[in-house]
Amino acid sequence: MAAAVFSVLGLSVFDAVNLAMVTLATGGCYTPMTSDGGTLFSLAMMAVMLFSAGNFFFYAEVTRRGLTVDNPGAGEMRAMLRLVVGAGLLISLHLWRSGTYDISDSLRNGFFAATAFLSTTGMNPVLLAGWPDFDRFVLILLIFIGGCIASSAGGLKILRLSVLANASVEELRRTLHSRMVLRVSALGRMVPLSMVGQLLSFFSLYTAVFFGAAMALSLAGIAPLSAMGLSAACLTSAGPAALLAGDVGVYTSMGEGWRLFCCALMLLGRLEVFSFLFVIQTLLSRWEGRW
Amino acid sequence: MAFFLGRLLSGFSLVTLCPLFFAVAAGEAVQPFLLMFAVSAGLSVGLSCAGARNVEGISLREGIAITSLGWLLCSGIGAVPYIAGGHLGVVDGVLESVSGFTGAGATVITALSKIPDNILLWRSMTHWIGGLGIVVFFIALLPQFGEGAARVFETESGTPVPTRARPRMKATAQVLFAIYLTFTLAATAAYWAAGMTLFDAVNHSMSTIATGGFSTHDESAAYFHSPAIEWCMILFMLLCSFDFGMYIGILRDGVKAALKNVEMRFFLVMLAVSSFVLAAELFASGMNVGEAVRTAIFQSTTVASTTGFVSADFDQWPSLSKMCLLFMMAVGGCSGSTAGGIKVIRILLVAKLVGLGGRRALSPFAREEMHLGGRTVSREVLMGAGYFLFAYCALVCLWSLIFTWDGSSAFDSVALAMTTMANVGPGFGEWGATCNYAALPTLSKLTVAASMLIGRLEIFPMLALFRPGFWRK
Numbered sequence: 163m164a165a166a167v168f169s170v171l172g173l174s175v176f177d178a179v180n181l182a183m184v185t186l187a188t189g190g191c192y193t194p195m196t197s198d199g200g201t202l203f204s205l206a207m208m209a210v211m212l213f214s215a216g217n218f219f220f221y222a223e224v225t226r227r228g229l230t231v232d233n234p235g236a237g238e239m240r241a242m243l244r245l246v247v248g249a250g251l252l253i254s255l256h257l258w259r260s261g262t263y264d265i266s267d268s269l270r271n272g273f274f275a276a277t278a279f280l281s282t283t284g285m286n287p288v289l290l291a292g293w294p295d296f297d298r299f300v301l302i303l304l305i306f307i308g309g310c311i312a313s314s315a316g317g318l319k320i321l322r323l324s325v326l327a328n329a330s331v332e333e334l335r336r337t338l339h340s341r342m343v344l345r346v347s348a349l350g351r352m353v354p355l356s357m358v359g360q361l362l363s364f365f366s367l368y369t370a371v372f373f374g375a376a377m378a379l380s381l382a383g384i385a386p387l388s389a390m391g392l393s394a395a396c397l398t399s400a401g402p403a404a405l406l407a408g409d410v411g412v413y414t415s416m417g418e419g420w421r422l423f424c425c426a427l428m429l430l431g432r433l434e435v436f437s438f439l440f441v442i443q444t445l446l447s448r449w450e451g452r453w
Numbered sequence: 454m455a456f457f458l459g460r461l462l463s464g465f466s467l468v469t470l471c472p473l474f475f476a477v478a479a480g481e482a483v484q485p486f487l488l489m490f491a492v493s494a495g496l497s498v499g500l501s502c503a504g505a506r507n508v509e510g511i512s513l514r515e516g517i518a519i520t521s522l523g524w525l526l527c528s529g530i531g532a533v534p535y536i537a538g539g540h541l542g543v544v545d546g547v548l549e550s551v552s553g554f555t556g557a558g559a560t561v562i563t564a565l566s567k568i569p570d571n572i573l574l575w576r577s578m579t580h581w582i583g584g585l586g587i588v589v590f591f592i593a594l595l596p597q598f599g600e601g602a603a604r605v606f607e608t609e610s611g612t613p614v615p616t617r618a619r620p621r622m623k624a625t626a627q628v629l630f631a632i633y634l635t636f637t638l639a640a641t642a643a644y645w646a647a648g649m650t651l652f653d654a655v656n657h658s659m660s661t662i663a664t665g666g667f668s669t670h671d672e673s674a675a676y677f678h679s680p681a682i683e684w685c686m687i688l689f690m691l692l693c694s695f696d697f698g699m700y701i702g703i704l705r706d707g708v709k710a711a712l713k714n715v716e717m718r719f720f721l722v723m724l725a726v727s728s729f730v731l732a733a734e735l736f737a738s739g740m741n742v743g744e745a746v747r748t749a750i751f752q753s754t755t756v757a758s759t760t761g762f763v764s765a766d767f768d769q770w771p772s773l774s775k776m777c778l779l780f781m782m783a784v785g786g787c788s789g790s791t792a793g794g795i796k797v798i799r800i801l802l803v804a805k806l807v808g809l810g811g812r813r814a815l816s817p818f819a820r821e822e823m824h825l826g827g828r829t830v831s832r833e834v835l836m837g838a839g840y841f842l843f844a845y846c847a848l849v850c851l852w853s854l855i856f857t858w859d860g861s862s863a864f865d866s867v868a869l870a871m872t873t874m875a876n877v878g879p880g881f882g883e884w885g886a887t888c889n890y891a892a893l894p895t896l897s898k899l900t901v902a903a904s905m906l907i908g909r910l911e912i913f914p915m916l917a918l919f920r921p922g923f924w925r926k
Binding site: 294296298302303326327333334337339340355359360364365366367370376380381383385389 | 513514517771772773775776777779780803806807809810811813814817832835836837839840842843844846847850853854857858861862863864866867881913914916917920923
């Protein structure tokens with residue numbers, strides 16, 4: 163469907179098929195991936211990126227029972243849409259205020275970038291090179307947030323962050339009532355405390371891996387912000403996002419060893435950190451067993 | 454609550470007399486300090502009369518309110534000499550005062566040589582009062598704080614694994630104060646012997662022991678060009694990065710109490726690794742070995758202890774060195790010390806949490822007891838450290854967003870957010886080692902002040918004030 167839409171909007175069949183695959187998989191940079199192709203084309207791409215960043219179980223439920231209020235993924239989908247609208251407006255406002263674009267281009271580029279980075283797809287970084295630091299920083303935060311669970315997007319995921327944010331607010335309440343029993347709910351669903359504990363573990367490990375990887379990458383002589391951008395881009399599977407830090411030659415200037423390191427980071431991020439560590443742990447324990 | 458705050462301010466009023474007497478003796482302007490004394494004493498009398506005389510039955514909520522409001526009031530009153538003396542505007546004065554009390558040590562004063570000595574002394578005193586904790590300071594010194602003070606003490610110390618060195622809270626505060634005073638006198642003597650003037654020695658000792666960072670010179674520690682002074686500073690910054698409760702243990706049980714302290718051991722390992730990396734990179738960039746080692750240890754210690762003295766422009770150092778310093782900045786010192794940051798104990802607890810999470814993912818129904826430093830740690834404590842890390846990251850992102858909105862570059866903003874949350878002082882780039890905060894836009898200055906206060910009170914107590922239900926009966 164996406165390929166057909168892109169084809170109708172003017173792309174060659176080859177480009178349309180490639181772009182559809184890249185966009186649906188929230189893959190990354192592909193030549194036509196800018197907001198320059200006209201408003202209709204931008205809207206079509208945004209729709210596909212939003213679809214792929216959405217919860218696929220939600221879609222399955224919709225096809226089975228139609229659009230119902232009690233769909234378990236509805237809360238997260240609403241949160242994602244609110245995030246896109248909020249971030250899109252913020253970026254557009256800032257782009258316009260800073261004089262980067264006129265009002266219509268600010269809106270088109272702002273919303274396109276917000277969708278592209280929240281879905282961890284990324285977009286052609288050449289366009290972003292002239293953007294103010296604030297907008298690029300918002301985009302880096304968006305790739306950390308990522309899409310919904312059970313989507314093709316990377317990042318920490320909206321549901322997880324929502325649970326952690328609500329649990330932290332509950333912890334704030336517990337500061338006042340030390341014997342209070344925590345009851346955490348997120349996006350309309352109760353979350354058991356054991357699950358919150360697991361999410362805190364995941365978040366802590368993710369943060370540690372992000373910072374550790376950025377430190378390791380700075381060994382390669384990459385500037386601190388570029389190292390952080392690269393680390394974030396690899397972990398969240400949002401490849402072109404590394405270039406948000408402003409160092410356009412960051413990928414090409416690295417040695418092969420460091421590129422392999424980035425590959426390992428991408429795998430770590432794609433397999434959601436814990437799973438990858440289990441593989442390593444299992445391999446190590448087997449290896450130790452042979453000795 | 455009002456009565457307790459009134460008592461706090463009565464103690465604060467007495468402290469404000471010190472720079473007043475100094476100004477009289479030095480023949481400098483006394484009006485700014487007279488005004489500060491009048492404001493503080495007036496508020497103290499007003500609050501003492503307005504509140505009920507009950508300091509025993511303080512609830513947890515009141516404890517949080519007293520601590521947070523106490524910090525806000527003292528920071529506000531402490532800004533009076535800067536503003537009334539015509540040295541700074543209102544926003545700058547408040548930021549300088551907050552930076553002093555929280556121990557951040559970032560300044561907005563562009564030429565310290567033009568500032569009178571009594572103002573310089575007051576800056577250092579704000580560090581010294583805030584270093585141990587404003588409330589702890591006055592609980593130790595003043596009578597009439599009953600056991601209700603325990604609530605306030607625990608809110609201010611904010612350690613994830615609370616300890617009490619003495620059965621009574623007042624006795625604990627007094628022992629802590631005695632250690633604090635001893636370190637300050639020892640540091641003053643050491644700095645004086647190492648070549649500082651007595652005035653510089655007194656100011657820098659107060660600043661060091663509080664892990665603050667204010668200096669009497671624009672060049673900070675680099676002004677003295679003295680290896681002896683730098684080694685003395687390293688020693689005292691290190692001593693003040695450790696848990697002060699550990700020193701009570703050493704007095705009671707000997708050195709083995711320190712050797713058993715897992716937090717201190719981990720902190721020293723981190724410091725050693727960071728110093729080694731920095732020294733190696735400085736040596737590789739052409740510095741001689743001795744200077745490279747001293748500079749590396751000094752900068753690692755000053756950042757890890759969240760003091761923020763500067764002996765070299767670390768903004769010009771290689772990328773890995775900057776990342777190391779940024780990491781040490783975020784982690785900070787040990788709990789129960791005068792240092793800020795996330796604290797080493799929380800890093801250890803988070804590591805335990807991650808390990809537990811990994812094992813739970815493989816065996817969801819397994820039950821196991823977690824230990825740290827020979828003590829059993831409950832799941833609530835582990836999760837509390839996780840919540841703190843999450844809130845810390847969220848606030849760093851929020852502050853960075855505000856700073857970038859206000860025109861700072863992205864990396865400078867992240868570093869500024871981290872350095873102010875950890876109360877270090879210098880960041881990187883525009884707000885780096887050789888710069889100050891004078892050029893920050895107003896919104897950023899207010900954000901920096903908020904970040905310092907929230908970071909100093911370990912996030913949750915200050916944020917609790919803004920919960921809608923907090924002020925409801």
